[in-house]
Amino acid sequence: MTLDFTLSARGEELRERLSAFLDEHFYPVEAELDAEMDALKGPEPFGPLMSDLRKRAREAGLWNLFLSDKSLGHGLSNVDYGHLCELLGRSLWAPMVTNCNFPDTGNMEILHENATPEQRTRWVEPLFDGSIRSCFALTEPNTASSDPTGITTLAVHDGDDWIINGHKWFISNAVGAQLCILMACSDPEAEPHFRGSMFLVPMDAPGVKIVRNVPVFGHAGGPGHAELRFHDVRVPGDAVLGHVGAGFILAQDRLGPGRIHHCMRSIGWAERAQELAIDRAASRPHQGGVLSKSQLVREMLAQNRIDIDAARMLVLRAAHTIDEHGKRAAYRDISIAKVFAARVTQQVVDRAIQIHGALGLSDDVPLTKMWAQSRALRIGDGADEVHLMTIAKHELRNRGH
Structure with missing residues (x-):
């Protein structure tokens, strides 16, 4: 396979503009924006500062960067977007500023x-x-x-409508959302992969209840990871996305690019963690000098660089495979990138915390949030073990077993 991970001329131009935009408009208000989004209670989707930044980003032509469809986005390849997504991943809220945030990106793709x-x-x-x-x-x-295939939320026909009952949790960004794309069992007697359907459910529909934001590593604010209950929620027949029984296929189509986008962003926060660690090591007094003179610390910084660069290559390889052969042909490469990137970005951030000492455990630097994101990534969008099984299946198949 010929692998070309370089940016196109269009991608390079957008990367430079995005970097300049973030430096000028985003980073100076990052802490204020973090506090605003953390206090979000809904039903409004955004606070005033986020709305203003989103308006600026759209006016600057930095909008829907993830979409390869030129009529709606910028027509970038997945490799191009990988480089831009890394920039966005350096901060929790930068993707939302450009309308490139999870889970909206995956939802928009399957809806489109x-x-x-x-x-x-x-x-x-x-x-x-x-x-x-x-x-x-x-x-x-x-x-x-x-x-x-094993979900228990049930959708039952009632005339031309569907009645939905079920219990969901860890539903990211539910607070402030207006639409829920919900996976439910629509035919319990069908073959397992055709039992489920996807339904477009308004969040203000009678019977939809946000029970709580599930605390993740002690944090439960903002758009959150909500626990939802659906009690006799009635939706019309035309609320089905695709067709009845297509839920599993749509979920797979949605999760593939979603996983690689998560990995792209994780490279960004790993790079930022490395920069913070380098600056801390170069300025923190230690035994008559500074911490960066220590061989142990230099080894940690070197291992971080090896891990980040290796993860980036695997992520861009998966993006290249999607560009060349489509997302379904890229499942193996996506799984490899997902496992490796999630593991090593957690290790990179952990080393950065160690280099910072007690400061690294505080919210004065963004490392604790990065660590939580990294640890969650090893479970979200398929746990490590699920992807390892996928990789092993391909290995066996390639040897005729």
Whole structure:
């Protein structure tokens, strides 16, 4: 395979503009924005500062960067977007400023590919425009949600409508969302991979309840990771996305690019953690000199560089495979990148915390949030073990077993 991970001329131009925009408009107010989003209670999707930054980003032409469709985005390749996404990943809220935040990106992609004209008018256009946010409800508290064929949320026909009952949790960014793309079992008697369907459920529909934001490493603020209950939620027949029974296929189509986007962002926060660690080591007094003179610390910084560069190469290889052969052909490469990037970015951030000492445990630097993101990435969008099984399956198949 010929691997070309270089930016196109268009990608390079956008990367320079994005970097300049973040330096001028985003980083000076990053702490203020973090506090604003942390206090978000809904139903509004954004606070005033976030809304202003999003307006600026759109006016600057830094909007929907993830979309390869030139009619809606910039027509970038996945490799191009990987480089830009790394920049966005340096901060928790930078992706949202450019309408490139999880889970909206994955939702927009499957809606763009599968929505009816009516669904497009009601949901897709506002999402692309950035006037609303969405969430994706798959995970359940009492089932192994890494296997979507086993979900228990039930959708039952009632005339032309569907009645939905179920319990979901760890639903990212549900607070302030207007749309929930919900996975439910629509035919318990069907073959497992055709039992589920996806439904477009308004978050203000009667029977939809946000029970709480589930605390993750002690944090439960902002758009959060919500626990949701659906009690006799009635939606019309045209609320089905795609067709009845297509839920599993749509979930796989959605999660593939979503996983690689997470990995792209993780390279960004690993790079920022490394920069913070270098600056801390070069300025922190230690035994008559500074910490960076210590061989142990230099080894940590060197290992960080090796890990970051290796993760970046695997992530860009997966992006290249998607560009050349499509997302379904890239499952193996995506799984390899997902496992490796999640593991090593956690290690990179952990070393950065160690170099900072007690300061690294505080919220005065963003390392604790980066560590939590890294640890969560080893479970979200498929646990390490699920992806290891996928990789092993491909290895065996390639040897004829």
